[in-house]
Amino acid sequence: MTPQVACRFCAAGLTCEACDCGDQPLANSLVSMDAPDVPDPRFPLRVMVCSACLLVQLEQAADPGAMFTEYSYMSSVSAFWRDHTARFSAMAVDRFGLTAESLVMEVGSNDGTLLGAFAGRGIPILGIDPAANVTAEARRRGVPTLTAFFGERTATELAAGGRQADLLVANNVLAHAPALMDFVRGFARALKPAGVLSIEVPHVLAMLKGAQFDTIYHEHVFYFSALVLRKVLAAVGLAVFDVETLPTHGGSLRLLAQHAGTGQRPATPALDQVIKAEIDAGLHRPESYRILADAAARVVGGLRAFLDQARADGAVVAAYGAAAKGTMLLNAAGADSETIVFVADASPLKQGYRMPGCRIPIVAPDRLKAVRPDFLLVLPWNIADEIMEATRFIGAWSGQFVIPSPVLRVIAA
Ligand SMILES: [Zn+2]
The missing domain is CATH 3.40.50.150 (Vaccinia Virus protein VP39)
Structure with missing residues (x-):
C-alpha cells in the first residue's frame, strides 16, 4: 500500500486529516486457525478530507484485487x-x-x-x-x-x-x-x-x-x-x-x-x-470532519475500560458479528482471545477462522449456550436489534448485552 497524495476525484493535494486510526489489519482478511503464530500485517489507517472538493477518503486504501x-x-x-x-x-x-x-x-x-x-x-x-x-x-x-x-x-x-x-x-x-x-x-x-x-x-x-x-x-x-x-x-x-x-x-x-x-x-x-x-x-468545511477523531477516542476508550473491568471481575465476555467494523473496534481497543473468548457469527463462511489482528476465534452462535458468557458484545451496532432478538436466550443465565457505540451501554437480555 502506498499513500495517496492527491484527491481521487479532483487531484488536489490531500493535506487535511480527519482521523488517524493508527496501524490496523485488513478488516475482512480473516485468519485461518492453523496460520503461523506471527502478527498479521498492519497498515496505516488515516482519513483525509480534500480541502478543495470535500471528498472524504483514506490516505492508504487496500488493493481491491x-x-x-x-x-x-x-x-x-x-x-x-x-x-x-x-x-x-x-x-x-x-x-x-x-x-x-x-x-x-x-x-x-x-x-x-x-x-x-x-x-x-x-x-x-x-x-x-x-x-x-x-x-x-x-x-x-x-x-x-x-x-x-x-x-x-x-x-x-x-x-x-x-x-x-x-x-x-x-x-x-x-x-x-x-x-x-x-x-x-x-x-x-x-x-x-x-x-x-x-x-x-x-x-x-x-x-x-x-x-x-x-x-x-x-x-x-x-x-x-x-x-x-x-x-x-x-x-x-x-x-x-x-x-x-x-x-x-x-x-x-x-x-x-x-x-x-x-x-x-x-x-x-x-x-x-x-x-x-x-x-x-x-460538511462544507474540511475542519468539521475532525470530530471523528474525538468520537474514535471516546468509543475505543469506553470499550477498553469495560474490558479491563470485566477482566478484573473475572467475567466472561463473548462478542457477536465478525464483520469489518468488529475487526476495527476490537483491534483499536486492544482486545485479544484472553479478554474476549470468541466472536459468534451466523455465517458458515466465517466460522472456523479468526478475526484479523486480534486473532479471536469465530464460532457458530450455538457456542454461546455452551460457554454461557456474562456479557455479549454486539459489534455490528447497525443490526444490534436483530442480533439481540436472536440471542435473547443469554438472559437464561443473566447474560447482558454490551453496545459499544456511540457511548457504551450495558443492557439486560
Ligand atoms: Zn478533491
Missing part, C-alpha cells in the same frame, strides 16, 4: 437485508415502469439476493461481482452473474454486446472502489439513455453524528456526502434527480441519477434538502 476475489459476506444471511431488498425491488419496478423487456443490472451483486427479488417479478437481470465464491453461489441460485471487476472497460464490453441497464444498481460498492472515476465512468457507459442509476452509500453525515468511527477500515476508501457525490456523478454526465436517507448501515444515502442529456425525470426537492442538512452540519 487482494480483497474482493474471495469474499466472506453473503447478503442472504441477514434477514434485515432480504427485507430491505424486497422493498427496494417493489418500489423500483413500480416507479421506473420495469417490464419483461427491461434489464436490471447490479454492480457488486454478491450472492444475487437483490437481483433475485427482481427476477421473481419477471424482470431480466444481470449481476457483476469480482468475488468468484459468491458469484458461483449466485449462479447456483439461478442469478446470471459475471465474475469481473466493474469499471469503464467492463461496462463498454457489456454495451458492445447489447447489454445496458434500464435500472443500474450499485449498493454499498462505490465507497470500496479506489479507482472512483473509472467506476463512475462505468456507470455512465452501462446505463441506457433513459435508464436510472440507483446508488446506496453510507452517509458521512450519519457517521459524524453517530460517532461511527468503526466504519473506517482499509476496504472502505470513501465516506460520501450528497454534496460531493452529486459533483462526482456530474463529472461523467450523470445528474442526480432524487435522494433519500435510509437507516441501513447506521445511516445511508440512496441517490437516483440519470444521463444529464437524455434522462427525463424531474428533480425532486429532496436533494436540496439533504444538501442543506449537510451544510447546516458544517
Whole structure:
C-alpha cells in the first residue's frame, strides 16, 4: 500500500486529516486457525478530507484485487437485508415502469439476493461481482452473474454486446472502489439513455453524528456526502434527480441519477434538502470532519475500560458479528482471545477462522449456550436489534448485552 497524495476525484493535494486510526489489519482478511503464530500485517489507517472538493477518503486504501476475489459476506444471511431488498425491488419496478423487456443490472451483486427479488417479478437481470465464491453461489441460485471487476472497460464490453441497464444498481460498492472515476465512468457507459442509476452509500453525515468511527477500515476508501457525490456523478454526465436517507448501515444515502442529456425525470426537492442538512452540519468545511477523531477516542476508550473491568471481575465476555467494523473496534481497543473468548457469527463462511489482528476465534452462535458468557458484545451496532432478538436466550443465565457505540451501554437480555 502506498499513500495517496492527491484527491481521487479532483487531484488536489490531500493535506487535511480527519482521523488517524493508527496501524490496523485488513478488516475482512480473516485468519485461518492453523496460520503461523506471527502478527498479521498492519497498515496505516488515516482519513483525509480534500480541502478543495470535500471528498472524504483514506490516505492508504487496500488493493481491491487482494480483497474482493474471495469474499466472506453473503447478503442472504441477514434477514434485515432480504427485507430491505424486497422493498427496494417493489418500489423500483413500480416507479421506473420495469417490464419483461427491461434489464436490471447490479454492480457488486454478491450472492444475487437483490437481483433475485427482481427476477421473481419477471424482470431480466444481470449481476457483476469480482468475488468468484459468491458469484458461483449466485449462479447456483439461478442469478446470471459475471465474475469481473466493474469499471469503464467492463461496462463498454457489456454495451458492445447489447447489454445496458434500464435500472443500474450499485449498493454499498462505490465507497470500496479506489479507482472512483473509472467506476463512475462505468456507470455512465452501462446505463441506457433513459435508464436510472440507483446508488446506496453510507452517509458521512450519519457517521459524524453517530460517532461511527468503526466504519473506517482499509476496504472502505470513501465516506460520501450528497454534496460531493452529486459533483462526482456530474463529472461523467450523470445528474442526480432524487435522494433519500435510509437507516441501513447506521445511516445511508440512496441517490437516483440519470444521463444529464437524455434522462427525463424531474428533480425532486429532496436533494436540496439533504444538501442543506449537510451544510447546516458544517460538511462544507474540511475542519468539521475532525470530530471523528474525538468520537474514535471516546468509543475505543469506553470499550477498553469495560474490558479491563470485566477482566478484573473475572467475567466472561463473548462478542457477536465478525464483520469489518468488529475487526476495527476490537483491534483499536486492544482486545485479544484472553479478554474476549470468541466472536459468534451466523455465517458458515466465517466460522472456523479468526478475526484479523486480534486473532479471536469465530464460532457458530450455538457456542454461546455452551460457554454461557456474562456479557455479549454486539459489534455490528447497525443490526444490534436483530442480533439481540436472536440471542435473547443469554438472559437464561443473566447474560447482558454490551453496545459499544456511540457511548457504551450495558443492557439486560
Ligand atoms: Zn478533491
